[in-house]
Amino acid sequence: MGDTWNRSLVWLCVDQMRSAFAATAGTFVLSWMLYEWTGSKAAMGGLWLLSLSGQWLVQWLAGPLIDRWRRVTVMRISETIRGAAYIWVWVMWTAGQKEAWIIMAGSFIGSLQVYDAAAGAIVPKLAKADKLVRVNAAVSGLGQLARIAALPAAGFLTGVVSTETLLPLLAFLFLASWVSTVRIGEEAHSAEERHSWKNSFVQGIRVYRSNTVLYSLAFLVSVTSFGVFATQAMYLPYVTEMLRGGPLEYGWFSAAFPLGYVCGTVLVGRLREPGAYMFAVMSAALFAGGMTYILLGMTTNIAAAICIETAAGAAMPFWNVYSSTLYYRTVPSSLLGQVLSMKSLLQRAATPVGVMYGAYCASAFGLPALFLSVGLLICAVSGAAALFHWRSASQKRRASAAQE
Template sequence: MKGVKLLYYNQLLSVFASTFGTFLLSWILYEETGSKLAMGTLWLVSISGQMIVQFIAGPCIDHFKRTSVMRGSEALRAFVYLLLLLFITAGFNEAALLYAAAFFTSITAYDPAAAALVPKLVHKEELVKVNAGISGGVQLMRFLTLPAAGFLVSILNNKSSLILVVCAFSLSFITIGFLIEKPAEFENKAPWIKKFKEGMLIYRKHKMLLFLGGLVSITSFGVFAAQTMYIPFVAEVLGGSSIEYGLFAASFPLGYIAGSFAASRVKVRESSIYQVMMLALFIGGSTYLALGAAKTLAMAIIIEIAAGAAMPFWNVYSTTLYQKLVPQSILGQVFSVRFLLTKAAAPLGIVYGTACASQFGIEALFLSIGAIICTVSGGGLLFMVFRSRSAFFLHKRL
């Protein structure tokens, strides 16, 4: 379990660096422009970079050691933030630099590589517990980082904050070198297109994975539409500062920590796991409806905590299903395909969120998102319940 602990602590460090970095880029841009369109563009640029790298590099992840992919990702992000620091020091503060930084720091395969590394370190029976522990720890770090970032941004200048981000990514790069990953015989050098097709074939073999991927793709449309407007929501609707935004942004991770603790201990029957996952998404959609009516920071924080508490029952079980059903030889690229399915509708969501908030207001945006997610996840829940009952009656007849 020593390797798992080291991976756990490294992910915490990486999350601190990436969360602080993203917070910093977003806040600097909003301070410079005060524009909802600029915030939407920043998210769109970031998501585009993530999708490109997962499509191109995803099938190649299993060609290399997972730790090598993780180190490469951290090195790239440290280098990009260092370049941004140098440009700002030289007096260049154009928004284009922030867009470029958001794009290049999103070109990372750290997360799918780390997820694919976990089954090499633990037994299958321990996957749910380990995934829940890592997921909860990651959200705990986000919970701690976001208000800390808001506080640090308010007392430090941009240069000092960027130096802190560069140092964190550099330290993460160094600590990954202490992770001992046993070489696997199955890692091969098959052509890119063959590896990508192998990843896609898993979804044909396990139709439920494709169904879940499509469902969360639609849900992510709403999630990214909302997240794009979180800073304007806190600043304009709630009248908050960077510190208040940090507290609001930390609310979801706080709830997620409690939800992860529950997910690792609640015993869910295998026949009911899909219904539980659908219910988690439905609860998440309901919180957007509530957020659309929130008028105070305290109420918004409570709503986000509730949303965070529900999500581990989707994320933890989903990740565990993949790790159990997918062969280790192609797990890296399958995680990348899952990422693509999850983010496929994100650009449309960002465009919708920016346009809707600008035209009708942020509250109307949240209400529409809640309606979309509740409709989709509620339909999925009914389908799962009907499917489960049909299978039960068929079994009784036989």
């Protein structure tokens, strides 16, 4: 532990857990407020679409500037914006302005953040190169652990007190970033690391052009993101209508994925890297995730759905941890924030279409059809990628053995 971790890395984990808890609970609360107020699947889709649009916009405009400033400063600004959004919704709601557009506007403003890209860019600066997989697995797993705590807690509190009373608490959690980030020892940027918006953006593109593997990663995850956001926007009506659950059941269902994710990160951190078969393993993880959507579309039992979602979470670290590690090892530190931001842009390119598809398909054909169609799409793309990468790695291994 002492050889892998240092004080700054520990405080970074603490801050990311705080942010993950607040963001997850906040999304739950705003989603429940909107669905309770409107009862509309289309409104739920609109909420997710606005949130994704805000994320896409800020990644495009602010992403190239992440590496120009200290990453902890970017993290604080992002969390302050999110906290202010929740305060605004609370003030308007308690003043009697109870309108769906207020919740949607608050969700949009709260999505204007680059916290994740900035925090991710610090990791390789604080961790040793040979410990990146283990550290990245731990950081990712701890973030999911915070989500496990956030979702049942938010579900329980939503069932006990009025949802708007939780908004000031969520704002306080976001603003607490100013306390924890002070203890992260990030070195000041040198003059050479400061680039204009245009230069930073161009250099980020050059990194992708010189590393075609990053393109393939972005394509696979964009297809998966299409399906993920098409279904996630419908999780609340899925639980309440198909599984006949309430806010507590929705909280447990939502917590199942991060619970499985934590178990998966423990396994990834202990296993040896798959080497030449890494891309095949990563693609197989996405295929397993696609299968879980098919199974979710075929069940109406809450316990079975929770088990399926837990299995989906256990598979995802084999994609996320290895993917992040590849970025950390491939991209220069001075450009990592920008490249991670561009990664988010590429990943979210198909998500607005996914949200619109989810809202339309659920309303026109029903929730089972939505989950089945998404699962089949992900399985088809990721399954083909897994077979291709497995065959390619096997051929390279045989060729290497023949030369020896």
